[in-house]
Amino acid sequence: MLFLQQIYEIMEYFNELKATKIFSSASEFECQAMMFCFKTRFKTFDKNEKIITQGERMEDIILLLKGCAYVENTDILGNISIVMQLKKGDVYGVEGAYAGDDYYKDSVIATEKCLVLFMNKHRLINPCENRCKRHDLVIKNLMRLVAESNIKLLDKLTHLSKKSTREKLLSYLSSISEKTKSNYFEIPFNITELANYLSVDRSAMSNELSKMKKEGLIDYDKRQFHLFNNKLKF
Amino acid sequence: MLFLQQIYEIMEYFNELKATKIFSSASEFECQAMMFCFKTRFKTFDKNEKIITQGERMEDIILLLKGCAYVENTDILGNISIVMQLKKGDVYGVEGAYAGDDYYKDSVIATEKCLVLFMNKHRLINPCENRCKRHDLVIKNLMRLVAESNIKLLDKLTHLSKKSTREKLLSYLSSISEKTKSNYFEIPFNITELANYLSVDRSAMSNELSKMKKEGLIDYDKRQFHLFNNKLKF
DNA sequence: ATAAATTTGTTGTAAAAACAACATTTTTTA
DNA sequence: TAAAAAATGTTGTTTTTACAACAAATTTAT
Numbered sequence: 001m002l003f004l005q006q007i008y009e010i011m012e013y014f015n016e017l018k019a020t021k022i023f024s025s026a027s028e029f030e031c032q033a034m035m036f037c038f039k040t041r042f043k044t045f046d047k048n049e050k051i052i053t054q055g056e057r058m059e060d061i062i063l064l065l066k067g068c069a070y071v072e073n074t075d076i077l078g079n080i081s082i083v084m085q086l087k088k089g090d091v092y093g094v095e096g097a098y099a100g101d102d103y104y105k106d107s108v109i110a111t112e113k114c115l116v117l118f119m120n121k122h123r124l125i126n127p128c129e130n131r132c133k134r135h136d137l138v139i140k141n142l143m144r145l146v147a148e149s150n151i152k153l154l155d156k157l158t159h160l161s162k163k164s165t166r167e168k169l170l171s172y173l174s175s176i177s178e179k180t181k182s183n184y185f186e187i188p189f190n191i192t193e194l195a196n197y198l199s200v201d202r203s204a205m206s207n208e209l210s211k212m213k214k215e216g217l218i219d220y221d222k223r224q225f226h227l228f229n230n231k232l233k234f
Numbered sequence: 235m236l237f238l239q240q241i242y243e244i245m246e247y248f249n250e251l252k253a254t255k256i257f258s259s260a261s262e263f264e265c266q267a268m269m270f271c272f273k274t275r276f277k278t279f280d281k282n283e284k285i286i287t288q289g290e291r292m293e294d295i296i297l298l299l300k301g302c303a304y305v306e307n308t309d310i311l312g313n314i315s316i317v318m319q320l321k322k323g324d325v326y327g328v329e330g331a332y333a334g335d336d337y338y339k340d341s342v343i344a345t346e347k348c349l350v351l352f353m354n355k356h357r358l359i360n361p362c363e364n365r366c367k368r369h370d371l372v373i374k375n376l377m378r379l380v381a382e383s384n385i386k387l388l389d390k391l392t393h394l395s396k397k398s399t400r401e402k403l404l405s406y407l408s409s410i411s412e413k414t415k416s417n418y419f420e421i422p423f424n425i426t427e428l429a430n431y432l433s434v435d436r437s438a439m440s441n442e443l444s445k446m447k448k449e450g451l452i453d454y455d456k457r458q459f460h461l462f463n464n465k466l467k468f
Numbered sequence: 469a470t471a472a473a474t475t476t477g478t479t480g481t482a483a484a485a486a487c488a489a490c491a492t493t494t495t496t497t498a
Numbered sequence: 499t500a501a502a503a504a505a506t507g508t509t510g511t512t513t514t515t516a517c518a519a520c521a522a523a524t525t526t527a528t
Contacts, residue, residue, distance in 0.1 A: 073392070075405070075408055075409065075412065076408045076409075076411055076412045076463070077463070079405075081392065081395075083392070094381065095381040095382075095384045095385050096381075096385075097381075098374075098377050098378045098380075098381035098382075099382050099385055125374070125377075126374075136361050139373070139377075140332075140359070140360075142377075143332050143359075143373075143376075143377050143380065144332045144333065144334075146332075146377065146384055147328065147330075147331075147333050147380055148329075148332075148333050149384055150329045150380055150383055150384050150387065151330075153384065153387040153388060153391060154317065156391060157387060157390060157391055157394065158307070158315065158317070160391065160394040160395060160433070161315075161394060161433040162433075163433065163435075163485085163486070163514095164486090164513095164515090165514080165515075166514095170311065171309070171313075174309055174310045174311050175310075177310055178309065178310045190475070190476090191476065191477090192474090192475060192476080199394070199395040199397065200397075200515080200516090201397075201515065201517070202476085203476090203477075203478080203479095203516085203517080203518090204515055204517085206476065206477055206478080207477075207478070207479090208514095208515095209477095210477070210478080222524095229310070229311070397515085398483095398485085398516090399484080399485070400484095424505070424506090425505075425506065425507095426504085426505060426506080434485080434486090435485065435486050435487070436505090436506085437486085437487080437488085437506085437507075437508080438484085438485055438486060438487085440506065440507055440508080441485095441507075441508070441509090442484095442485095443507095444507070444508080456494095
């Protein structure tokens with residue numbers, strides 16, 4: 001009964017699985033095998049519903065198949081902060097699982113209607129006895145995800161560790177410039193989001209951007225930026 | 235010839251390998267097998283010598299077996315910043331390898347005499363055909379390392395994204411308090427290092443700490459801190 | 469197409485941080 | 499153990515930032 005239900009679910013949601021980084025290269029049959037192997041469950045959540053509750057026992061890693069959610073942490077003093085946003089294809093819990101956490105360190109809350117895949121953490125992170133063929137690949141994909149997240153965090157830290165708003169901006173903009181190999185590029189944030197990303201006051205940042213434009217260091221319009229490296233380099 | 239040399243090297247350095255997180259559970263024989271599998275090379279570096287050069291083609295992941303080093307990045311504008319410190323047992327290059335980087339994104343420089351193990355990144359991250367028995371475990375250990383690094387970075391980001399020095403301090407101190415499950419604890423930094431970690435001016439931070447002490451929020455002496463939660467919570 | 473909501477740029481003010489300079493204490497090392 | 503080096507605490511000054519308030523522009527929804 002449960003067995004059949006799972007088969008049906010995978011048939012129903014295979015396209016969503018296929019679209020994720022961690023299952024992208026698996027066939028429907030292989031997905032089925034893994035679904036049993038990882039003891040998966042699909043579940044839908046409404047907007048504002050709690051998908052994961054901070055402090056509860058951590059049995060599963062989740063994969064967001066549809067919708068958006070955010071990771072929220074409440075510290076010992078009761079301060080609540082949004083740790084990150086999750087979108088389609090993102091996972092939560094991998095780091096904790098590998099680091100040996102027994103309890104969820106954050107809550108995950110649906111920003112809109114979500115479809116979530118729960119996977120048993122032990123089954124997922126330990127290559128299985130019967131070596132279901134694609135497990136190694138899933139682990140590698142998982143590792144890539146964590147590695148990429150690491151790189152993003154390190155980038156952000158580089159910017160945030162600059163003292164002034166201007167330095168933060170230049171650190172950010174030049175990193176984008178480096179990535180795109182161009183000094184004319186589009187950023188993935190609007191101004192408000194950028195201020196939020198850099199943890200600075202929006203109006204102060206907007207002000208600083210204006211100054212930099214006046215000084216001829218940069219030019220910008222909406223998300224389109226132009227870095228005048230000749231003015232910046234020595 | 236080379237073959238014999240490698241055997242000798244592993245015999246010579248087995249204790250160092252054993253002491254690292256990624257090879258801790260492997261026997262000498264298994265280490266030998268893996269060393270061939272990963273095409274390893276041991277190499278020593280003097281103080282201030284460059285172990286890895288930013289921009290060069292990335293073939294290897296390195297594991298620091300003896301000594302200390304630091305990771306240094308030069309951005310597009312020519313600004314140099316220290317990304318992190320490496321100590322015995324730390325690896326560099328794993329994230330880049332999994333993220334598919336072709337070139338080293340940073341330089342690694344020895345702070346003192348170092349012994350370094352170079353491992354071919356492809357061999358290391360792809361479970362091998364002949365399935366040398368411990369490879370899976372090494373990959374899992376590697377993943378744990380990256381996962382833990384991720385958690386640390388996220389922690390630091392939480393603190394740095396606070397706007398005021400006081401908030402940064404409280405965020406940091408309460409996270410330690412949470413980890414140690416006590417409001418009386420020792421921090422792993424001295425005051426100067428803490429200011430550096432939190433990216434704030436040392437003297438300003440010292441001043442802020444004094445104020446907080448006067449206000450009865452905290453008490454401290456050297457690295458020993460006491461958080462008065464009752465004063466902090468609402 | 470219009471109204472409503474959101475984002476953006478600007479300004480002035482108050483608060484906070486960086487910076488510099490220095491005396492004192494602590495730690496290191498010769 | 500003495501001398502040197504490094505870390506720490508304190509203060510005053512200058513610079514920068516956050517914050518608040520608001521008008522203008524842009525985007526979204528109806």
